[in-house]
Amino acid sequence: MSPWLEAVVRAVAVLAAFLSLPLLIGQTEHKVMAHMQGRLGPMYAGGFHGWAQLVADGVKFVQKEDILPARADRGVFRLAPAVALIPYLVALSVIPLSPTVVGATVDASVVLVLAVIGVGIIGTLMAGWASANKYSLLGGMRAAAQLVSYELPMVLAVASVALAAGTLSLVGIAEAWSPWWLLWQAPGAFVFLVAALAELQRPPFDMPVADSEIVFGPYTEYSGLRFAFFLLAEYAGIVVMSLLFAVLFLGGWAGPFEAWLGWLWTLLKGFAVAVLMIWMRVSWPRMREDQLQRLAWVWLVPIALLQLALTAVGVVMTS
Amino acid sequence: MAGYLVVGAVVGAGVLLFVAAMAARRLLAPRAPWAAKLTTYESGVDPVGVGWAQTKVRYFVFSFLYVIFAVDAIYLFPWATVLRSADLGRASLVEMGIFIGVIVLGLAHAARRGLLRWV
Numbered sequence: 147m148s149p150w151l152e153a154v155v156r157a158v159a160v161l162a163a164f165l166s167l168p169l170l171i172g173q174t175e176h177k178v179m180a181h182m183q184g185r186l187g188p189m190y191a192g193g194f195h196g197w198a199q200l201v202a203d204g205v206k207f208v209q210k211e212d213i214l215p216a217r218a219d220r221g222v223f224r225l226a227p228a229v230a231l232i233p234y235l236v237a238l239s240v241i242p243l244s245p246t247v248v249g250a251t252v253d254a255s256v257v258l259v260l261a262v263i264g265v266g267i268i269g270t271l272m273a274g275w276a277s278a279n280k281y282s283l284l285g286g287m288r289a290a291a292q293l294v295s296y297e298l299p300m301v302l303a304v305a306s307v308a309l310a311a312g313t314l315s316l317v318g319i320a321e322a323w324s325p326w327w328l329l330w331q332a333p334g335a336f337v338f339l340v341a342a343l344a345e346l347q348r349p350p351f352d353m354p355v356a357d358s359e360i361v362f363g364p365y366t367e368y369s370g371l372r373f374a375f376f377l378l379a380e381y382a383g384i385v386v387m388s389l390l391f392a393v394l395f396l397g398g399w400a401g402p403f404e405a406w407l408g409w410l411w412t413l414l415k416g417f418a419v420a421v422l423m424i425w426m427r428v429s430w431p432r433m434r435e436d437q438l439q440r441l442a443w444v445w446l447v448p449i450a451l452l453q454l455a456l457t458a459v460g461v462v463m464t465s
Numbered sequence: 466m467a468g469y470l471v472v473g474a475v476v477g478a479g480v481l482l483f484v485a486a487m488a489a490r491r492l493l494a495p496r497a498p499w500a501a502k503l504t505t506y507e508s509g510v511d512p513v514g515v516g517w518a519q520t521k522v523r524y525f526v527f528s529f530l531y532v533i534f535a536v537d538a539i540y541l542f543p544w545a546t547v548l549r550s551a552d553l554g555r556a557s558l559v560e561m562g563i564f565i566g567v568i569v570l571g572l573a574h575a576a577r578r579g580l581l582r583w584v
Binding site for chain 2: 210213231283301370458461
């Protein structure tokens with residue numbers, strides 16, 4: 147197969163995964179949240195336990211009037227959903243489900259994933275600024291402060307795993323993983339999970355979109371399909387972060403029959419992490435802005451640095 | 466390089482998805498704008514002033530700290546690939562220890578001076 151044709155086929159496959167996995171997570175969130183709160187959740191759309199609820203939501207979003215506020219910075223306002231969404235697609239393309247089931251094989255995939263996730267954040271900032279709305283501006287500022295603070299512990303936690311494996315390739319890291327890492331890299335895993343939740347602006351880190359204070363933060367002025375794209379970006383973000391956690395800290399495809407079923411183990415581990423993220427949303431109240439910053443700088447950064455020292459000393463001692 | 470060709474194709478697919486979705490929206494969504502609908506939303510009252518109001522940027526110290534540590538983090542990744550080598554491993558461990566130690570000292574100083582408080 148010519149490299150160009152192969153690239154197109156792979157891109158289409160990644161796009162298909164990108165459009166189906168977030169729906170699965172979204173439906174899981176509807177159902178898991180509902181049952182944790184003693185309700186049923188969606189039951190009608192599609193017949194069986196409301197499985198088509200999110201498809202119906204999508205159809206509704208396409209048909210809604212899309213308002214472009216008169217005061218808004220029009221170009222930036224229009225571009226923001228794309229800037230928020232596309233980086234997660236690129237991130238998903240380099241996350242391996244098994245050594246063979248991977249969209250794009252690149253050498254320094256760890257650095258690439260971290261870099262593109264950082265770009266996605268600019269979409270939120272653009273939305274907050276371009277809306278010319280006070281709620282949006284406040285939300286955008288909060289988002290910027292939060293993302294700047296939590297990016298750092300996340301990068302440090304990932305660097306620790308890269309040190310432990312001695313490679314910058316996600317495939318290489320998951321290949322180097324051993325069950326011993328569950329203990330050795332546990333502080334880093336904790337830091338990564340908390341920082342990932344904060345990067346996604348999910349409860350309890352949803353101060354930038356706190357509905358009781360600033361309506362919906364940076365997305366206040368959005369409606370219709372543009373708003374749906376921000377929602378899709380959030381759920382695609384959950385998929386990316388969960389799979390990344392599974393590959394970096396849980397060994398990805400390590401499991402019985404990994405030659406044939408490796409991709410399934412990665413997906414199942416990622417799904418378990420996603421359910422954990424939903425569980426945290428149901429369990430904890432929103433953190434205040436100063437508590438958020440304090441958690442990042444006083445707890446997560448020092449823990450991540452300690453983990454880094456632990457990893458580096460461990461590697462030098464054993465090699 | 467074949468990997469980066471795929472990454473490029475994926476970016477193209479993302480742009481195509483966005484353009485196609487926006488075209489679908491243009492075809493399917495109703496459009497009936499009037500002045501009140503296009504006004505900036507401010508909880509139902511008429512907006513006061515402009516949206517880009519002056520505000521105190523409370524987190525600029527955090528962004529300075531972030532820049533310092535982000536540069537530090539970039540040095541960590543190449544280090545990961547040489548830590549196991551026999552001639553560089555131990556020496557690089559000590560050097561990185563000193564390097565990160567200096568930065569942590571700076572963070573501790575910032576914390577002691579109360580810069581990490583949200584004011």
